Amino acid sequence: GQAIAQVVAAGAQVPQVITATCVSAFREIPMLQVGYSISGVPRTVTLRLPIMLNKYYKGMSMNTQDFFTRWKNLGMPGQEFQKVFQATKPMDTDAVRSKVQGFGLQLLDGVDPRPDNLVAAGIVQTESAQIGCLVRLEPSKPAQMYRLTMRSAREGTAELLVNLLAQDL
Numbered sequence: 460g461q462a463i464a465q466v467v468a469a470g471a472q473v474p475q476v477i478t479a480t481c482v483s484a485f486r487e488i489p490m491l492q493v494g495y496s497i498s499g500v501p502r503t504v505t506l507r508l509p510i511m512l513n514k515y516y517k518g519m520s521m522n523t524q525d526f527f528t529r530w531k532n533l534g535m536p537g538q539e540f541q542k543v544f545q546a547t548k549p550m551d552t553d554a555v556r557s558k559v560q561g562f563g564l565q566l567l568d569g570v571d572p573r574p575d576n577l578v579a580a581g582i583v584q585t586e587s588a589q590i591g592c593l594v595r596l597e598p599s600k601p602a603q604m605y606r607l608t609m610r611s612a613r614e615g616t617a618e619l620l621v622n623l624l625a626q627d628l
Contacts, residue, residue, distance in 0.1 A: 580592065
């Protein structure tokens with residue numbers, strides 16, 4: 460960012476633009492240390508940046524055959540993670556579709572033979588790799604539960620992203 464004046468008036472605000480680049484898949488929330496001094500006494504404040512891995516998602520479109528071919532190819536240990544959990548919010552189909560899209564995924568309508576299920580795809584873009592991810596979300600409205608399954612090209616990525624998405628459903 461730009462240089463900050465040596466003295467900032469009481470109550471004044473000094474905006475700073477931060478650009479974050481994803482070097483590799485990450486679990487921990489990034490931290491930012493800000494150093495300053497008051498009357499010559501150095502101080503440090505550590506801030507948690509509101510950045511999650513899905514910030515670096517780019518939706519990916521594909522047809523039914525491509526989806527299932529890729530799904531079958533991602534069957535190695537560590538490439539799939541599945542979570543069955545209770546819905547924490549009303550199971551409104553449009554709201555759930557919106558949340559999946561807001562997570563950064565591309566919904567793939569008509570891919571799953573069951574119309575209630577949602578299927579989506581995306582790529583986590585990092586400096587070191589592009590990590591493909593495929594998602595299947597199966598709602599059970601009578602039980603008020605979901606089964607969320609993700610397969611990813613990078614070991615451990617599916618677990619991380621499933622846990623992030625499940626928090627919002």
